[in-house]
Amino acid sequence: MSIHPEIAKILATLPAPDGSPLHPEAMRAGEESMVPPLAERLPLHAVEDATAQTPSGDVPVRIYTPIESDAYGLLVYFHGGAFFLGSLDTHDHVARSLAKETGHKVISVGYRRAPEAAFPAGLDDCYAVVRWAAEQGRSLGWDGKNLAIAGDSSGGTFVAAVAAKAHDDGFEAITHQVLFYPSLDLDFDVDRYASLRENAEGYGLETAGLKPFNSFYLDSGANPADPLVSPIKREDLAGLPPALVITAEHDPLRDEGELYGKRLQDAGVKATVSRYEGANHGFVQNFSWIPEYYRAFLETGDFLNKG
Structure with a gap:
């Protein structure tokens, strides 16, 4: 189908x-200027900033507790932004919606970004926080069941x-992934x-x-031939966690996501590939106010909570 009309309206306003x-600093400032004030964000039981002390160093995290409960599944979230954009604030609304619709306690990771931090700094931070979450499970209220990871685009x-x-x-x-x-x-x-x-x-x-958007990451030492940089190049996908891969119809990256999902299935991994018609790259961050696309959070909740 054609691009969703509400998305088309906004795309028409963008300069060619x-x-x-x-310029990373200017682009980051532009993103941060669009973050809504706290009073306008989705309310949750608790949202707190913390520091994960890990072998990778002290990593800023933001912890989202959806409701008051004795225990929760954990979902560690990695924001997108071509490895040099995005932050805890620019993707705060994504983390809030994930917490609300999954019922999981969400830990959003403020990993180091290119070009200031060379590869694999950001990846190391993300991995370290996942292991930290498991180790700190009792203090985080983890129920000992789900420990999921999620991310959009470069996340x-x-x-x-x-x-x-x-x-x-x-x-x-x-x-889950x-x-x-x-x-x-x-x-x-x-x-x-x-x-x-x-x-x-x-x-x-x-x-x-x-190429230009990812150049900061690649120029920092990330080699596209490395499966940790281009995960689709990993030869053996067997034994990886069950996956939900959500793609957008009008996204240049659509086919690599869908091929990855198929390769997981072929390797014996339980994997669901879900294409959102009429959507473009970034729709979870930019267009989740459209009901058809907010459904991505509901689908994530179903994936994490099914028996």
Whole structure:
């Protein structure tokens, strides 16, 4: 189907890319300026900032408690932003909705970003916080059951990489992985996936912008041939946690996400691939106010809570 009319209205207001250099600090400031005031955010039982003391260092986290309860499943969330954008604040509304609709206590990770922090700093922070959450389970009110990980876009890259690292390390506490329109192949050859051509222009994220947006990460030492950078290049996907892969119809990254889901299935992993028609890359962050797309949070809740 065509792009959702509400998304189309907003896309029509965006300036056409002109190839100008990207300036991380200015772009981050622009993102932060759009964060709504606290009074306008989805209320939860409790939201608190904390520091996870890990072997990777002290990592800022924000902990979202949906309701008052004796115990919770845990969901560790990695925000997107091409490895150099995004923050605890810009994705605060995503974490709040995840907490509300899953009933899990959500731990959002303020990992180190490129270009200031070289690869694998951000990945190490994400993995370290997952292990910290397991170790601190009692103080976090963990019920000892679900320990899920979730992320959008480049945060989805980290989800796949963290799941792989945990498997290789024999850390088996991760029970679920949720990837929202993940970036899983940082080799941006346009002939690798049909969606890179089909959705190349006019849908917000453009194929020509993939290289410059990810250049800060790649220039920091992330090698696209490394399966921890491009998780779809991992040869053996057997033994990874059950997965929910949510993709967007009008996203250049659509096909790599869907191929990853199929490869998981072929490897014997319980994996669900769910394509959202009429949506574009970033819809969970940018357009979850549209009921059809808020459903991604409900689907995540169903995935985590089914028997």
